[in-house]
Amino acid sequence: MSTAAPAEKKASLFKGVNRVRVSDFVIAFVILILSLTCIIPFLHIAAKSISSNTAVLSKRVYLLPVDINFEAYNSIFRDGQLTHSMLYTIWMTFLFTAIGMVITILAAYPLARRELKGRALFAFILMFTMYFSAGLIPEYLLYKDLRLLNTMWVLVLPLSFSPYNMLIMRSFIRSTIPDSLYEAANLDGADHFQILFRIVLPLSKPILATLALFYAVGRWNAYADAKYYITTKALQPLQYLLSNMVLNSGQDAISLSEAAAQESTPEVLQAAVVMFATIPIMLVYPFVQKYFVQGTMIGAVKG
Amino acid sequence: MQKAHARRKSTHWGPYLKDNWQLYVMLLVPVAFVIIFKYAAYPGLRIAFMNYKPAKGYAGSDWVGMQIFEKIFKDKDFLRALKNSLVFNFLDLLVGFPVPIILALLLNELRFQRYKKLSQTILYLPHFLSWVIIASVALNLFKPQTGLVNILMMNAGWIDQGVPFLTEKWHWAVTYLLIGVWQNMGWGSIIYLAAITGISPDLYEAATIDGAGRLRKIWNVTLPCIRGTMVTLLIMNLGRVMGSNFERLDSFGNVQVKEFQYQLAIYIYEKGLAGGNFSRATAVGLFQSLVGLLLVLTSDRVSKALGEDGLL
Numbered sequence: 058m059s060t061a062a063p064a065e066k067k068a069s070l071f072k073g074v075n076r077v078r079v080s081d082f083v084i085a086f087v088i089l090i091l092s093l094t095c096i097i098p099f100l101h102i103a104a105k106s107i108s109s110n111t112a113v114l115s116k117r118v119y120l121l122p123v124d125i126n127f128e129a130y131n132s133i134f135r136d137g138q139l140t141h142s143m144l145y146t147i148w149m150t151f152l153f154t155a156i157g158m159v160i161t162i163l164a165a166y167p168l169a170r171r172e173l174k175g176r177a178l179f180a181f182i183l184m185f186t187m188y189f190s191a192g193l194i195p196e197y198l199l200y201k202d203l204r205l206l207n208t209m210w211v212l213v214l215p216l217s218f219s220p221y222n223m224l225i226m227r228s229f230i231r232s233t234i235p236d237s238l239y240e241a242a243n244l245d246g247a248d249h250f251q252i253l254f255r256i257v258l259p260l261s262k263p264i265l266a267t268l269a270l271f272y273a274v275g276r277w278n279a280y281a282d283a284k285y286y287i288t289t290k291a292l293q294p295l296q297y298l299l300s301n302m303v304l305n306s307g308q309d310a311i312s313l314s315e316a317a318a319q320e321s322t323p324e325v326l327q328a329a330v331v332m333f334a335t336i337p338i339m340l341v342y343p344f345v346q347k348y349f350v351q352g353t354m355i356g357a358v359k360g
Numbered sequence: 361m362q363k364a365h366a367r368r369k370s371t372h373w374g375p376y377l378k379d380n381w382q383l384y385v386m387l388l389v390p391v392a393f394v395i396i397f398k399y400a401a402y403p404g405l406r407i408a409f410m411n412y413k414p415a416k417g418y419a420g421s422d423w424v425g426m427q428i429f430e431k432i433f434k435d436k437d438f439l440r441a442l443k444n445s446l447v448f449n450f451l452d453l454l455v456g457f458p459v460p461i462i463l464a465l466l467l468n469e470l471r472f473q474r475y476k477k478l479s480q481t482i483l484y485l486p487h488f489l490s491w492v493i494i495a496s497v498a499l500n501l502f503k504p505q506t507g508l509v510n511i512l513m514m515n516a517g518w519i520d521q522g523v524p525f526l527t528e529k530w531h532w533a534v535t536y537l538l539i540g541v542w543q544n545m546g547w548g549s550i551i552y553l554a555a556i557t558g559i560s561p562d563l564y565e566a567a568t569i570d571g572a573g574r575l576r577k578i579w580n581v582t583l584p585c586i587r588g589t590m591v592t593l594l595i596m597n598l599g600r601v602m603g604s605n606f607e608r609l610d611s612f613g614n615v616q617v618k619e620f621q622y623q624l625a626i627y628i629y630e631k632g633l634a635g636g637n638f639s640r641a642t643a644v645g646l647f648q649s650l651v652g653l654l655l656v657l658t659s660d661r662v663s664k665a666l667g668e669d670g671l672l
Binding site: 077080081084085087088089091092094095096098099101102105113116119159160161163164166167168170172173174179182183186188189190191192193194195196197198199203214215218223248249250253274277278279280281284285296297299300303304324327328331334335338339342343346349350353354 | 379380383393396399402478479483488492493499511546547607645649
């Protein structure tokens with residue numbers, strides 16, 4: 058008879074509903090408004106991107122497209138610059154993620170083992186750079202000496218190890234794999250590589266998926282390093298290209314680009330460019346979202 | 361810990377290494393990696409104490425001691441960037457900190473489970489988008505003439521002229537901060553929701569028996585139970601007030617709002633890489649890193665002194 062306690066509500070899908078109160082609707086309404094702020098902007102841009110120039114310029118496009126046409130997308134594909142950049146960015150992100158995962162695993166497993174002597178020292182070495190970075194210029198000079206400037210590798214290598222992700226993986230291994238499993242493996246004569254590949258990695262699949270996604274999304278979205286280290290146009294990742302096309306790199310005023318938009322780059326094309334870069338994330342997002350939440354929870358518990 | 365101590369006493373390095381050398385082989389990869397791509401940059405910090413000329417390199421540039429630091433603290437641009445960074449980070453914290461907590465409480469009180477799941481998925485979305493995309497979206501909404509929000513307000517007759525949300529510094533400051541809050545609110549709520557899930561149902565039952573209503577329960581049960589999480593996150597965020605996010609600032613930057621947008625990350629980029637003043641940019645970066653490290657260490661101490669989890 059009593060109202061279900063909040064913690065129990067999770068279990069019951071419709072149990073609480075027979076005692077719905079006004080406050081339930083108020084809360085649902087507030088959440089609805091907040092959710093809409095995350096959807097409507099994209100609906101608007103999507104609508105713009107498939108509307109006619111005249112409809113957009115006369116400000117008749119709100120959430121639904123007017124005079125539907127795909128001209129803007131056609132010109133993106135005809136131009137080829139963005140499609141090339143997207144394929145390049147996918148390849149670069151893939152390499153980045155693969156390298157990042159290998160390094161993360163090779164750091165997390167030893168640090169998760171209590172046997173390892175000097176654990177504190179190694180953890181310190183690997184994590185110190187997270188708290189004290191040398192800064193932009195020394196790193197720029199270093200990558201210059203390493204001949205990385207203006208190559209794809211400057212985007213792939215320097216950032217591809219994240220101490221934070223390593224910590225998440227370490228706590229996952231510590232909390233999911235009991236010592237008894239290691240002992241059993243030891244008795245069978247397994248060495249550390251065998252334990253890693255045959256026991257730890259198969260049991261860590263969810264966290265491996267999560268971290269791979271952390272790496273991939275982080276790389277996909279970042280563009281500051283491209284702005285710092287890359288001047289060759291063909292090597293610029295999609296987000297940087299987008300910032301040059303739509304935001305003018307923050308160099309020119311927004312009002313300027315707005316005036317220019319009416320002449321050379323129509324609003325519609327800009328909207329299509331934004332959608333072009335957003336759609337890939339939107340497509341995978343619903344499927345990978347739960348892995349992200351998991352990863353954050355483990356990260357929150359911390360090792 | 362105790363186990364480790366017990367073992368340390370009886371270490372025989374021969375047999376130990378015979379069993380465990382592979383662990384060190386594995387660690388070789390990440391350690392070599394951070395040395396090559398991170399630690400190797402530290403010697404470059406010496407140009408903060410030199411009058412570094414890119415053409416002459418390290419060897420050809422003169423040591424000048426603390427002169428560069430003396431210069432930057434008289435540099436109006438640096439002082440402005442420092443002030444802006446501190447003010448905006450502090451405001452970010454002030455505005456941005458409570459929102460995820462409130463959102464988590466609301467989501468937790470939401471009783472329509474499917475609706476809750478769906479709205480969570482939607483609310484997390486902005487976290488996955490780059491600052492370029494978010495700024496592009498903002499342009500489409502807030503441009504003075506062609507932004508959706510301005511069009512709607514003009515159609516409704518509330519305003520005659522478009523509001524310069526992104527092109528006048530005070531409007532920009534508000535827009536910039538609110539978009540930051542919006543981007544982070546959903547994702548930030550996850551950690552609090554996790555903490556709320558861990559609260560024992562007995563507490564709520566006891567409160568119900570005592571006749572507590574919904575608000576009472578939030579105030580007297582939920583909030584006290586997630587206090588630890590709140591304190592830890594607050595301190596962690598305080599430790600970051602020296603940082604600045606280049607991509608967020610760069611994406612939202614334009615000439616008219618330079619006065620506020622000019623923060624440390626922008627200073628370092630523009631003076632250093634774009635302007636060629638490597639020594640000055642390095643000195644500012646070093647200053648930023650050192651203060652940042654100090655703040656993190658302090659917040660870790662404070663957090664532990666308060667009986668919460670530390671960060672390190």
